[in-house]
Amino acid sequence: MSVIVEVRNLRFSVGGVDILKDVSFDVEEGEFVGIIGPNGAGKSTLVKILVGEIKKYTGHVRVLGRVGYLPQVQTSRRDFPMKVREFAAMGAYAKGRKISWDKVKETLEKVGLSNKSEHLIRELSPGEFQRLSLARAILAEPDVLILDEPEAGVDEMGRARFFELLDDLKKRIPHLTVLMVSHDIGMVFQSCTTVMCLNRTLHCHGPTSEIKIEDLKKIFVDFDLWIKGNRHYEIFHRK
Ligand SMILES: Nc1ncnc2c1ncn2[C@@H]1O[C@H](COP(=O)(O)OP(=O)(O)OP(=O)(O)O)[C@@H](O)[C@H]1O
């Protein structure tokens, strides 16, 4: 397997304050990386640097291959008269490729939106729109899929389906690399092959099975309180 994301000595500051510093890591093709860390840790900033939205950093950042990106805050306008299935298909069109409606239908089914495919996008709830955005990102057939809190605003059922979908996607396309920021620690530890604990800098980074509670305690203040409030905290209990 080859390196698909390469970051060396990354630093990003605003007004003399370091948002990110001394961040270095490699991601190999096919990895499913979970990026975790408290609010304000710099996770979205890192993601924006990776997708090229933030350019004024220092250090070396290289992402090889096509990137599919689902931002934390949905910036897509959706007040125009476009159907759900058309919006999903735009993922492929944006890359200059044609796509069959069967494929669009299949992906919408996977995100649980098949019954909404003829609806207008403005008619979707925020959680449904989030799922649709994931469908669109997948249909773009990226080499690297970058998701920033994809589960935010999605209900329990939808969340489980969301992560199933990602697992399924990973099985179908083993070389697909996924980087996912998430506060759903249980899901991260269940699905991801690699975990990165970020708080301004990388505090730990390695295979999921090698990440210890002690590592997490270093980055999450009030860890005990926090972990109790987190779903699936029993996953840690086992460790
Ligand atoms: N353009 C900017 N100007 C000033 N401060 C910024 C800017 N962008 C980000 N920050 C600050 O950088 C820090 C990291 O922000 P970021 O959005 O990356 O955090 P995060 O880890 O994604 O948090 P969350 O879990 O809440 O999404 C925050 O303290 C934020 O206020």
Ligand SMILES: [Mg+2]
């Ligand atoms: Mg964020």
